[in-house]
Amino acid sequence: MSTLRPTARTLQIACATVTAALLATGCGRSADSAADNGPAKISSGKAKGKLVMWSMGDKADKDLQSLAKKFEQQNPDVKVQITAVPWDAAHEKLTTSIAGGNTPDMSLIGSTWMAEMAAMKGFQATPASFKSSDFFPGQWDTTKYKDTSYGVPFTADTSVIYYRTDITTKAGIKGAPADDWDGYLKDLKAIQATAGKQNPKLRNATQLQVGFNSWLFWLPMVWQQGGDIYDAEAKKFTFDSPAVTKALEYYSGIFKDKLSPNDKTDARVNIQNGLIGTVQQGASTGGDLHKNAPELDSKWQTMPLPKGTRSAGLAGGSDLAVFKEAKNSDAAWKFVRFLTEPKNLAAYGEASGNLPAAVQSWSEDDLAENPKMAAFESQLKVTKAPPAITTWQQIADAIDSELEKLAYGKAGVAEVQKTLQSKATSIGTGR
Numbered sequence: 001m002s003t004l005r006p007t008a009r010t011l012q013i014a015c016a017t018v019t020a021a022l023l024a025t026g027c028g029r030s031a032d033s034a035a036d037n038g039p040a041k042i043s044s045g046k047a048k049g050k051l052v053m054w055s056m057g058d059k060a061d062k063d064l065q066s067l068a069k070k071f072e073q074q075n076p077d078v079k080v081q082i083t084a085v086p087w088d089a090a091h092e093k094l095t096t097s098i099a100g101g102n103t104p105d106m107s108l109i110g111s112t113w114m115a116e117m118a119a120m121k122g123f124q125a126t127p128a129s130f131k132s133s134d135f136f137p138g139q140w141d142t143t144k145y146k147d148t149s150y151g152v153p154f155t156a157d158t159s160v161i162y163y164r165t166d167i168t169t170k171a172g173i174k175g176a177p178a179d180d181w182d183g184y185l186k187d188l189k190a191i192q193a194t195a196g197k198q199n200p201k202l203r204n205a206t207q208l209q210v211g212f213n214s215w216l217f218w219l220p221m222v223w224q225q226g227g228d229i230y231d232a233e234a235k236k237f238t239f240d241s242p243a244v245t246k247a248l249e250y251y252s253g254i255f256k257d258k259l260s261p262n263d264k265t266d267a268r269v270n271i272q273n274g275l276i277g278t279v280q281q282g283a284s285t286g287g288d289l290h291k292n293a294p295e296l297d298s299k300w301q302t303m304p305l306p307k308g309t310r311s312a313g314l315a316g317g318s319d320l321a322v323f324k325e326a327k328n329s330d331a332a333w334k335f336v337r338f339l340t341e342p343k344n345l346a347a348y349g350e351a352s353g354n355l356p357a358a359v360q361s362w363s364e365d366d367l368a369e370n371p372k373m374a375a376f377e378s379q380l381k382v383t384k385a386p387p388a389i390t391t392w393q394q395i396a397d398a399i400d401s402e403l404e405k406l407a408y409g410k411a412g413v414a415e416v417q418k419t420l421q422s423k424a425t426s427i428g429t430g431r
Contacts, residue, residue: 248406
């Protein structure tokens with residue numbers, strides 16, 4: 001999903017952008033964007049003509065195609081053409097098409113790419129008929145660049161804590177582990193104490209991400225301490241803040257206490273095999289567990305991330321954007337509106353395994369009745385996203401590199417914190 005590069009599903013989990021303030025008004029469009037970047041409203045009547053959309057993935061999204069057929073039935077004079085673009089080629093294809101003025105009408109966009117491509121003047125501003133209040137705050141913010149929305153949230157994702165109830169019970173934990181940092185660390189140490197004893201297969205209490213994409217799991221720790229890594233008003237990085245210090249100490253301490261491995265093994269496989277007791281992961285992990293080990297369905301559960309001084313998580317997923325050079329922008333916005341209707345989005349989420357970005361979609365029966373999804377809904381209410389700056393991926397890469405040093409004990413917190421502030425300041429914020 002974006003400037004991230006691994007698998008499509010990892011990308012869908014990881015993508016994120018911008019700040020976390022929910023605007024009370026619909027789009028937050030700046031005064032000069034309405035006329036230049038997009039229509040003030042979507043026309044009345046049915047969609048017409050040919051509509052070309054790019055979707056991310058190695059093969060056709062059958063669930064999206066199914067919704068397109070339904071849209072065509074409701075709009076007999078429109079023909080929707082959806083082309084699959086592999087995630088590993090998507091960034092270059094999108095930026096090249098924007099630069100050359102040769103885009104489709106609309107596309108699924110990994111949310112960490114939104115700021116970069118909006119800065120290229122690639123997208124139309126979001127029509128005012130789309131309301132921010134219809135979506136989770138963090139998800140809406142992934143569409144924004146310089147206080148203007150350039151798309152509509154489609155799939156949401158965030159990470160929660162998965163825990164093996166058969167393992168935690170043997171550690172004397174009743175119900176879910178503690179929901180605060182201090183209590184959660186205490187429970188992790190209790191779980192670790194059972195390794196090779198009450199839990200013979202257990203190696204580590206948990207598993208933190210090391211290296212690539214570790215920023216996805218660490219950044220919420222900063223927010224949970226009430227801080228941030230970037231001050232948008234002052235336009236300066238704040239890696240030298242006390243909140244960052246605490247987040248780095250927390251991350252580093254889990255490795256120092258041998259509560260997590262640093263060998264970069266597959267956390268999903270490890271929790272399935274009982275080698276770890278808890279793990280912070282996105283929604284696809286639950287799907288994998290059910291698919292690969294259905295016999296464990298009664299032995300795992302989810303909970304929101306433990307909080308520091310506040311609750312916080314990372315807003316991920318993908319957005320729908322209409323290109324500035326779209327040949328049929330009216331039909332494109334109508335298709336965006338159709339796809340993000342709560343019932344349609346809930347149906348897509350159920351079929352594809354993605355989380356709906358629209359709040360009302362979570363009132364649909366299947367999601368509302370699934371206890372293992374409750375943690376995701378709670379987490380989505382408090383998610384944020386990284387700064388809406390065009391250099392974000394460079395900043396993220398720097399975070400990954402420095403966190404890896406902490407995980408391997410090759411640098412201390414103070415050194416890493418100083419290096420992050422220096423690197424980020426040197427990289428800057430782009431345009």
